[in-house]
Amino acid sequence: MSRTTPLIVAAWRGHVQVVSLLLEARADPCEAQSGEGTPLWFAAEAGWPDIARELLQRGAAADMCDPGGRSPLWAAARHGHVEVLKILLDEGGRLLDAPAETGATPLFVAAERGHLNAVELLLERRASLQVENRFGATPLAVAAESGWPEVVAALLKAGASPGTSNVHRATPLHLAAAGGHCDCTRLLLDAAAEVDATNVQGATPLMLAAERDRQATVELLLARRADPMRRNASGGAAVELAESQ
Template sequence: MHHPSALPALILALLTTLLLGGCDESAHPTVDLSRAVRVGDLDQIKRHIYWKTDLNQADPDGNHPLHVAARAGQVGIARELVQHGASLVAVDGAGRTPLELALINGRTQVAAMLVKEGAAVDAQAILLALVRAGVADRDSFAFLLRRGADLNRPDAHGAAPLHLAVGLGHLETVKRLIARGADINQPDGSGRTPLALALGLDPKGKNTAAIRQALQQSGARP
């Protein structure tokens, strides 16, 4: 039995324990998860995680929270989402994974984190996706080349990345590929070199003249 003089101290200790225990429960989120990710509100995101909000729920545009974080380069938030169940293989409305979105937007720190957390890297496929999107980011190209991407490997139709960039009129991508050492005279599946492709483009088309000039200045042959 407790001595009467010890009762007030015991009661105080019990009340303190109860109060501290109540503080362990996180407050309910007051901001939509998608918005919390967009504005970088980690506190709200942690509240959503605590209260079991679906981290793989897409917004009306098909973007999952991890896609939003990857596009914005939010490494800490992206890591928090992944470590609490966000899918590494979910695709957005355009069919792109978080890793692809990170590299398309030059967010190589997010990309490295996603790979560390288990995202699979098909470096060649992602390289082609970047080229088709008109990406010319130096760090994104370096990231993929370090992981086995080949600037001169043709796709199923015989087109190497440089052929694709030329045909799509992506001037900055053409320049980046040339600077990284792409073969400027490699023929495609129909035997056309990049310059031959450029010469076949609409002369009034966007970037046509500049692409021809960039190729010719690099020693390309028709």
């Protein structure tokens, strides 16, 4: 079992008065749980702004990450804890674009989980739009893949490129179409995403939607002049992929 401290337990569970008492008794606000994070990290993860504020006032380091390279800011962003994010960003925001070991930044994980308010705050503080995780995915790509149209719209408005592709050459449009996320697909097309872009297998967004029976998305892509007769690397066309379902 991981070694923990009373301060970490109190910070995680949101016991403000207990945190204050422990700090008065000179508990170390920077002592990390074995193999995990600091009291501030756990307060950020759980979304306790008053505790985060008190820990910072008592000397907690906002830039102390867990062993996976995830900062308190990253932890707050992942769960959409906007008030905690504001507190940490006001500390200086040094880790605004700091990635975890996976390459995912605070904006990336907020976008992936659909936390619109957190995404808007991070964009307001000028978080980078073009960061990529280890698979080459951007915040826009994961928002499109997860089906969060409001987040996709916010990222596009902030200047995210709909034409970026991951290590498999899949664009955000590929990912949205494959998931049958019609609203995201429409937003990307409106932002001039290439309708017949091909991934490493030569597949277009229409092919991915067709082979997964995403009927509404197929109709949308066809209405935007996607080519139903274009063939992938295996020789299959969208119309044939649809018929095989």
